[in-house]
Amino acid sequence: MADPRCLLAILLLPFAGSLIAAFLPTRSRDLASTLAGVVALAGCAILIAYYPHVADGAVLRYELPWLPTLGLNLTLRLDGFTWLFATLVLGIGALVILYARYYMSAEDPVPRFFAFLQAFMGAMLGIVVSGNLIQIAFFWELTSLFSFLLIGYWHHNQSARDGARMALIVTGAGGVCLLVGLLLLGRMAGSYDVDAVLAARDAIQADPAYLPALILILIGAFTKSAQVPFHFWLPHAMAAPTPVSAYLHSATMVKAGIFLLTLLWPVLAGTDSWYLIVTTTGLATLLVGAWVAIFQQDLKGLLAYSTISHLGLITLLLGLGSPLAAVAAIFHTVNHATFKASLFMATGIIDHETGTRDLRRLSGLARYMPITATLAMVAAAAMAGVPLLNGFLSKEMFLAEALEAHSGTVIDVALPYLATLASAFSVFYSVRFIHQTFFGPPPEDLPHQPAEAPPWMRLPIEILVLACLLVGIVPALTIGPLLASAVQSVLGDRTPTYSLVVWHGFTLPLLMSLIALVGGTALYMIFRDRLNAAERSPLIGRLKGRRTFEAVLGAIVDAARGLHGLLGTRRLQVQLRLLIATALLVGTLPFLRLGYSRGPLVETLIEPVFAILWLIGGACAIAAAWQAKFHRLVALVLVGAAGLATCISFVWLSAPDLGLTQLLVEIVTLVLLLLCLRWLPQRQPDIWPEGRKPLTVRVRRGWDLVVAVAGGAGMAALAYAMMTRPLPDSISRYFVENAYSGGGGTNVVNVILVDFRGFDTLGEITVLSIVALTVFTLLRRFRPAPESIELPDQQRRQNAFDEASEDHAMGDTLVHYLFVPRIIMQWLFPVVLTFALYLLMRGHDLPGGGFTAGIATSIAFLLLYMANGTRLVEASLSVQPVRWIAVGLVCAVATGLAAWLFGYPFLTSHSRYLTLPLIGDIPLASALLFDIGVFAVVVGTTLLMLIAIAHQSIRSPRARKPAAPPEPGGEGGY
Numbered sequence: 010m011a012d013p014r015c016l017l018a019i020l021l022l023p024f025a026g027s028l029i030a031a032f033l034p035t036r037s038r039d040l041a042s043t044l045a046g047v048v049a050l051a052g053c054a055i056l057i058a059y060y061p062h063v064a065d066g067a068v069l070r071y072e073l074p075w076l077p078t079l080g081l082n083l084t085l086r087l088d089g090f091t092w093l094f095a096t097l098v099l100g101i102g103a104l105v106i107l108y109a110r111y112y113m114s115a116e117d118p119v120p121r122f123f124a125f126l127q128a129f130m131g132a133m134l135g136i137v138v139s140g141n142l143i144q145i146a147f148f149w150e151l152t153s154l155f156s157f158l159l160i161g162y163w164h165h166n167q168s169a170r171d172g173a174r175m176a177l178i179v180t181g182a183g184g185v186c187l188l189v190g191l192l193l194l195g196r197m198a199g200s201y202d203v204d205a206v207l208a209a210r211d212a213i214q215a216d217p218a219y220l221p222a223l224i225l226i227l228i229g230a231f232t233k234s235a236q237v238p239f240h241f242w243l244p245h246a247m248a249a250p251t252p253v254s255a256y257l258h259s260a261t262m263v264k265a266g267i268f269l270l271t272l273l274w275p276v277l278a279g280t281d282s283w284y285l286i287v288t289t290t291g292l293a294t295l296l297v298g299a300w301v302a303i304f305q306q307d308l309k310g311l312l313a314y315s316t317i318s319h320l321g322l323i324t325l326l327l328g329l330g331s332p333l334a335a336v337a338a339i340f341h342t343v344n345h346a347t348f349k350a351s352l353f354m355a356t357g358i359i360d361h362e363t364g365t366r367d368l369r370r371l372s373g374l375a376r377y378m379p380i381t382a383t384l385a386m387v388a389a390a391a392m393a394g395v396p397l398l399n400g401f402l403s404k405e406m407f408l409a410e411a412l413e414a415h416s417g418t419v420i421d422v423a424l425p426y427l428a429t430l431a432s433a434f435s436v437f438y439s440v441r442f443i444h445q446t447f448f449g450p451p452p453e454d455l456p457h458q459p460a461e462a463p464p465w466m467r468l469p470i471e472i473l474v475l476a477c478l479l480v481g482i483v484p485a486l487t488i489g490p491l492l493a494s495a496v497q498s499v500l501g502d503r504t505p506t507y508s509l510v511v512w513h514g515f516t517l518p519l520l521m522s523l524i525a526l527v528g529g530t531a532l533y534m535i536f537r538d539r540l541n542a543a544e545r546s547p548l549i550g551r552l553k554g555r556r557t558f559e560a561v562l563g564a565i566v567d568a569a570r571g572l573h574g575l576l577g578t579r580r581l582q583v584q585l586r587l588l589i590a591t592a593l594l595v596g597t598l599p600f601l602r603l604g605y606s607r608g609p610l611v612e613t614l615i616e617p618v619f620a621i622l623w624l625i626g627g628a629c630a631i632a633a634a635w636q637a638k639f640h641r642l643v644a645l646v647l648v649g650a651a652g653l654a655t656c657i658s659f660v661w662l663s664a665p666d667l668g669l670t671q672l673l674v675e676i677v678t679l680v681l682l683l684l685c686l687r688w689l690p691q692r693q694p695d696i697w698p699e700g701r702k703p704l705t706v707r708v709r710r711g712w713d714l715v716v717a718v719a720g721g722a723g724m725a726a727l728a729y730a731m732m733t734r735p736l737p738d739s740i741s742r743y744f745v746e747n748a749y750s751g752g753g754g755t756n757v758v759n760v761i762l763v764d765f766r767g768f769d770t771l772g773e774i775t776v777l778s779i780v781a782l783t784v785f786t787l788l789r790r791f792r793p794a795p796e797s798i799e800l801p802d803q804q805r806r807q808n809a810f811d812e813a814s815e816d817h818a819m820g821d822t823l824v825h826y827l828f829v830p831r832i833i834m835q836w837l838f839p840v841v842l843t844f845a846l847y848l849l850m851r852g853h854d855l856p857g858g859g860f861t862a863g864i865a866t867s868i869a870f871l872l873l874y875m876a877n878g879t880r881l882v883e884a885s886l887s888v889q890p891v892r893w894i895a896v897g898l899v900c901a902v903a904t905g906l907a908a909w910l911f912g913y914p915f916l917t918s919h920s921r922y923l924t925l926p927l928i929g930d931i932p933l934a935s936a937l938l939f940d941i942g943v944f945a946v947v948v949g950t951t952l953l954m955l956i957a958i959a960h961q962s963i964r965s966p967r968a969r970k971p972a973a974p975p976e977p978g979g980e981g982g983y
Contacts (some may be wrong), residue, residue, distance in 0.1 A: 013071035015059075016085040016138060019052045019095070023131030030124035041120040042110035045127050049103035052134070056096050063092045064494045068204070070140060074914030076768075080200060083915075084140025089494030090339070094137045094268055096491075097343065101260040101350050102130050104469035108354050109252035111466035112361060122162055126256070129155035133261045137268065142191040142201045149187060149229070149265065153180040156262050160249040172245035175558060179232050179242045187229025187269075193222035194276075203272070210276050220282055226273070227286055234266030236324060237294045240317045241554020247309040251357030254309060258316055259353060260346035267320065267342055270327050271335070271499060278330045284416055287328030292420070292427060294321025297549060299434035303441070304546040308356045308366040311438055312349065315392065318435065319345045326407060332505040334410045336496050341403035343488065344480065348391040348400055351473035352442075355385035358466065359446065364456025368445050369541045375447040377459035382447040384470045391477045393439035393529070394432060394522060399480035399488075401522065402509065404432060408518040429521045429528075436529025441540065444533070484509040586713060589720040596723055605726065608734030619661055626654025639694070641686055649679045666758045666856035669848075673864040677951060680871050684958045688791070753920020753934040754853035762858065763936040763943070767916040770939075771901055774946040778894045781950035788957035834876035841869035849944055854932065859940035863947025870952055879959040890956060893949030901942030904935060 026048035030041045062069060066089070073083040087095070106126070113119050132155055135148030154177070161173030195201035197216040198209040206213075213219055230236075235243040243263065247254055257263065270277075270287070277283055298318030305311040319341070326338035358381050359374065360366045375382040391398035394405075411428035415421055452459070461467075480488045489509050497504050513519070545551070578584060633647035652675040659668035697703060744761055752760035762770050811817040845865035852858030873882055882888070905916035913919075920934035 013069045013085070013087075015055050016069065016071045016087055017073075019055050019099075020085065020131065020134055020138060022048045022052055023127040023134065027124045027127035027131065030120045030127060033120040035118045035120065036115065038110065038113065038115055038119040041123040042106055045106045045123040046103055046110075048127060049099050049106060049130065052099040053096065053103065056092060056099065059087060059092065063087060063089045063498070064490065066494070066497055068498070070204075072140070073909050074912075074917075077914055080202070081141065081143060084144065084202065085138045086140035086203060087138055089491075089496075089498035090271065091137050091498075093339075093343065093491055093495040094264075095134055097260045097264075097346050098130060098133050098137060101346060101473075102126075102256060104472060105252050105256040105350070105354075108255070108357070108466060108469045109250070111463055112252055112357055113250065122159075122250070125155055125158045125162065126253075129159060129257070129261070133265065136265055140203050142195050142203065142206065145203075145269070146184070146188040146191050149233070150181070150184045152233075152262055152265060153177055153184055156180070156246075156257055159253045159257065160246045162250055162253065163248070166248060168245070169248040172242070172248040175242045175555070176246050178562070179239055179558075183229040183232025183239070186225045186232075190222045190225030190227075190229060193218050194226065194273075197222065206273075207275055213276055214280055219280075223277055223280075223282055224286070226269070226277070227290075230266035230269050231290060231324075232266070233269075234263050234320050234324065235294075235317050236266070236290050236321060237297050237317075238554070240294060240298065241558060243317055244310055244313040245555060247307075247313050251309070251353060251360065254312075255350045255353035255357065258313065259349040263316060263320055264342060264346065267323050267327075267338075270324065271339060271342075274327060274335055274499060275501070275503075278327070278335075281416070284328060284330055288325055288415075288420060289328075291321045291323070291325030291328050292424070294318065295325055295431045296321075296427065296434075299431050299438070300549065301546045302438040303434060304540065304543045305438075306368050306541070306543075308359065308368060308371075308442070308446070309353070311368070311442060312352055312356060315435070315438060316345075316349060318431065319349070319392075322407060322431070326410060329410055329413075329415050331410065331413065331415060332500050332503045333406070333413075333507060335500060336492075336505065336507050337403055337406035337410055339495055339499065340406065340488070340492055341400075343492070344391070344399040344403045344477075347473045347476050347480075348388045348398075351388040351470045351477070352385065352392065354470050354473075355381055355388065358462045358470075359385075362457060362462060363452070363459050368441070370455065371446045371452055372449040373447070373451045374459055376451070378461045380461055380467060381470070384467065384474045386443050386447065387474045388470075388477060389439045389442050391481070393436045394525065396522075397478075397481045397511065399477045399484070401481060402484055402511070405513075405518045405522055406507075408432070408521045409516075411521075412517060425521070429525055432522065432525035433529040433532065436526050437532050440530055440533045441537065444537070482511070484511070582713070586716060589716050593716070593719055593723060596727070605730065607730055608732075610733045610735065612733065619658075622654055622657055622661075626651045626658075629654070639692055641689065642683075645679065645682055645686070649675060652679075666756060666858075666861075669856050670861050670864070673861060673868065677864055677867055677871065680868075680875075681954065681958065684955075688958075688961055752853075752918060752936065753932065754936070756852060756854050756856065756858070759852045759858040759940070760936075762860070763853075763939045764916075764918045764934075767905070767918070767936070767939060770943065771905065771916070774901060774943055775898065777950050778898060778946055781894065781953045782891075785953045785957045788954070788961070791961070831876040834872040838869050838873050841865060841872065845869065849940065850937075852940060853934055853937060859943030860947055863944040864951070866944070866948045867951035867955070870948075871955060874955060874959055879956075888952060888956065890949040890953040893945045893952065895949075897942045897945030897947075897949060899942070900945060901939050904939040904942065907935070 026044055030044055033041050033044075059069065069087040071085045075082045106123070109122070109126070113122060129152060132148050132151035136145055136152065139145045139148060157173045157177040160176055161169050163169045191201075194206060194213065197213045197218055198206040199212075200206065200209075213222075232239045243258065246258065249257070278287075295318050298314045298316070298321055302311050302314035302318060305314060323338045323341055323345070326334045326341070356366060358378070359371070362378065363371065363374070365371065387398070391400040394401045408425075408428055411424045413421075476487075492509070576587070629647040629650040633644040633651065636647065637644040652671070656668045656672045656675065659665070659671055697706075744757055744765060748757045748760040749755055752764040754760040754764075808819060811819050845862045848857035848865055849859060849862035850857075852861065870888070873886075908915060908917040908919075911919075916939070918934055918936040918939070920932065920936075922930040923933050924930050
């Protein structure tokens with residue numbers, strides 16, 4: 010029995026290779042391509058070792074505990090169908106990597122390309138081998154993200170940026186719909202495990218939520234697989250490098266939707282809703298893609314629309330709902346991947362060697378590149394469905410299914426004719442691809458002289474074309490066993506009897522194929538001279554998908570701007586007014602409906618000292634609000650006093666850990682705000698006409714006072730009603746009772762943060778890191794008000810004193826200013842760092858922890874910056890806040906992953922006592938490593954914002970450009 014743990018290696022290898030490639034030197038093209046190729050081949054080797062097990066119908070599963078209480082584990086599964094798809098992803102991926110080694114220019118940052126390509130490969134494998142629905146949705150979004158990076162790889166190209174943006178928005182929006190649909194599907198099945206969902210067909214189709222879930226899942230699949238009306242993003246994605254088109258748009262990304270529809274076919278298919286939606290969408294996509302492909306002038310554009318057409322064919326087969334149609338869909342998925350990947354790579358060679366993909370400029374290339382021409386013609390013939398090639402077999406199965414009655418609707422009557430017509434269109438554009446590119450007179454005025462590509466660049470095409478031939482000639486010996494295991498894993502007991510022999514006799518499907526071959530060739534011979542003059546496809550060429558997309562985006566942006574203009578404002582006062590007024594409205598509704606009453610508990614007399622403390626804190630808060638407009642420093646001091654009252658209140662109410670954290674946070678925020686005061690715009694006193702304050706201003710300020718008082722009174726009434734009621738049973742009792750036994754610590758708050766709710770904390774420090782980077786970026790672009798650029802008044806007076814004194818040089822007073830406090834602050838730096846380390850190490854049992862220690866360390870750096878100044882500190886001390894953040898996140902995640910090595914769920918902690926000589930037993934917990942990660946993130950984020958603010962003081966203001974002198978000819982110039 011194969012070890013299922015190797016499934017994890019298949020999934021992780023591409024991501025590991027991507028990470029390594031990202032750090033390779035820019036010009037190391039050979040090393041990056043070799044690394045990517047080894048990763049793909051290693052994955053293929055593991056899959057080959059697994060084949061004997063999945064061929065017998067077994068399903069290999071590997072589970073890592075993640076959130077077992079919610080039924081969500083990291084589950085990997087491999088059966089015949091997923092094995093076949095994973096082999097396509099890795100096998101064609103390896104061929105594309107070899108091709109890209111010779112296609113990509115040495116001047117490009119090729120390691121970055123292979124980093125993106127491997128990351129996309131890993132995301133695609135994640136979709137294929139995932140064993141639960143949530144995982145599928147996660148990796149689905151990853152494919153959208155990495156495809157965005159691959160399509161926009163040549164970001165200097167406007168069309169590449171536009172194509173990447175369009176693909177990301179369309180597929181990302183579909184991904185959101187898919188997530189909601191999968192959540193509904195899991196709720197109907199009672200589990201998110203794929204095997205459990207596949208076994209709940211009757212329960213799912215009988216549920217009222219079946220139709221909404223079906224529509225949402227289909228939207229997700231249709232957007233990813235470029236089905237009408239979401240097909241328009243795929244042709245614009247052709248601005249990507251050709252290896253990207255050969256990989257994403259033949260075997261992987263566009264096949265993700267096909268994979269999902271096939272995977273869920275046993276559960277979702279068989280209803281009228283499935284038949285009508287999927288069949289009509291697939292039929293429309295088949296016809297529209299084939300028709301538009303005929304009139305394309307760009308080789309990649311022709312292949313893009315032919316891809317859309319073939320994806321519609323597969324979708325149509327899945328929509329028919331019959332087991333034989335599902336077999337044909339799986340078969341054609343493999344066939345299309347082989348001949349379309351080879352065609353894209355052949356097109357890339359043509360573009361690489363001639364400098365153009367314009368069919369109107371290409372002609373007679375067979376005499377210059379005969380090997381490439383032969384390979385491309387065989388692949389195009391397979392695309393057209395020529396006998397003895399793989400495309401013929403699956404298309405004949407498609408035509409046979411088109412003749413069957415599936416629903417008794419008009420679709421059954423029209424389908425044979427429309428299927429034959431679409432097949433003729435396929436022959437039409439395939440013949441045009443072959444004839445106009447490789448036959449005819451020699452080409453003229455090409456950017457490059459045509460020549461054969463290097464043999465290693467042609468090798469991937471040769472392998473794929475050989476596969477087209479072998480599958481077309483001896484299908485039972487080549488694809489037969491692989492297809493049988495894939496079909497059996499999808500259809501199970503409903504697996505039909507089918508035959509892969511080449512000759513079935515002279516049948517009606519064969520006649521339809523012959524009509525399509527002859528008719529398509531004849532149509533090309535009749536209309537070939539007119540095609541080069543076509544600017545767009547007739548009939549539907551006026552329907553511009555990109556224009557519609559941009560119009561919809563523009564409407565959304567305009568609506569958002571309208572709402573912002575209606576409800577938004579840049580004034581903080583108005584925002585606070587809306588916020589508090591909304592909270593008042595929402596908070597008052599329950600009281601109006603249910604009434605208000607105090608609880609049954611008897612009040613206790615307040616301690617006089619505590620009452621005085623709160624009166625002082627309240628007075629400081631009110632005074633700060635009163636002074637905030639014109640006396641910001643005074644308001645800041647008063648806010649600090651109010652915060653200090655809060656800290657003392659925490660300690661008074663037996664919460665020393667909260668009090669300590671609040672005190673340290675108050676210190677850091679006050680200092681950062683103090684550093685920002687200089688850069689705030691100067692406030693001018695109000696000057697009213699006739700020296701009187703207008704009535705509207707008095708009303709507005711009076712209304713603000715009423716809202717503020719009402720908000721405070723409402724919170725007080727709510728707090729009084731809750732505190733006079735008994736405390737209900739909550740989860741807090743569990744935390745208190747299990748903090749030591751389950752988390753190995755006696756500081757309940759810290760145990761909650763790093764153990765019980767460690768997953769929440771991991772998300773919080775991730776968000777904190779993102780916010781810090783955002784603030785840093787905004788502050789780097791910040792330009793202060795003109796009146797803030799000048800030196801502060803105090804520094805100007807010091808400089809004036811130095812100038813007036815004969816025994817002082819400029820800056821002497823500044824150097825000696827606050828000399829003694831500066832020395833004390835320098836001495837405090839190691840003291841505070843030691844105190845922070847003490848808080849970190851004791852945090853699991855006593856007040857402290859990673860967050861508190863990180864804030865304390867930030868205070869040490871604040872003291873150093875204030876004592877020595879920005880330049881001196883950074884000249885003598887290497888402060889790398891981004892590295893602190895990165896190390897902290899890696900440490901926190903690694904702590905969670907380490908639990909998997911011992912068979913426990915993610916972020917499970919372990920505690921024990923370590924006995925040391927002379928010291929005794931020392932309590933240790935693995936959560937300390939997670940706490941160290943929190944500590945590093947807090948230090949890094951705080952220092953990042955500190956550095957951004959500090960650098961404002963040493964940044965030279967940007968000089969204004971002098972106005973250009975007027976032209977001699979006056980305004981207008983000439």
